Amino acid sequence: MRRQGKEELIASVYVDDLIVIGTHAEDIDNFKREMAACFQMSDLGVLSYFLGIEVKQEEALTLGQSAYTSKLLERSGMAECKPCVTPMEERLKLTKASTTVKVDTTLYRSIIGGLRYLVHTRPDIAFAVGYVSRFMEDPR
Known part of the structure; x- marks a missing residue:
């Protein structure tokens, strides 16, 4: 019809x-x-979970990634960290010419990839994720 x-x-x-x-x-x-x-x-x-995105269908359609976020925090060793309102310190200046000890490049890239996927439901962290993505070639 x-x-x-x-x-x-x-x-x-x-x-x-x-x-x-x-x-x-x-x-x-x-x-x-x-x-x-x-x-x-x-x-x-009824759809409840798809590609790591939780779907809640009530009066409105709500997308979230809380389980994915928890796993990402655990993998990065930050599971016990407290939440904050701003995802990145204001006026933060990072440089590729750092004197700090190098981090595990593979782990860093994996975490950044996870954060990029998380941006689908958390656009508020997009700038911060883009900023730290600049250091994927040679993270410190």
């Missing part, structure tokens, strides 16, 4: 996972039936 006006149905595919969202449940059900007729698939129900 076609409705008057704008129809909204979005399908997102990542490897073998398919997410379908839309404004009308009937359109979503029809799409799922069409896909099931063509492909072997199972319906896992």
Whole structure:
């Protein structure tokens, strides 16, 4: 059944996972039936977790990465650190010509990669993550 006006149905595919969202449940059900007729698939129900992003569907759709953030903090040895309001000290000047002991380059790059992924749900840390990303070649 076609409705008057704008129809909204979005399908997102990542490897073998398919997410379908839309404004009308009937359109979503029809799409799922069409896909099931063509492909072997199972319906896992309401989305709650996808690619490390937690999804809460209540009155509004909320995305978060608290479990991912906790793992990232543990891996970086900062699990016991206290939260702060500003993600980076104001007017911080870092330089590549540092006299401090070199850090584990592989670990540093891994943590920066994790922070870059975290920016998807935490845009407030984007500047700080971009700033420390400048030192991925030769971290100190």
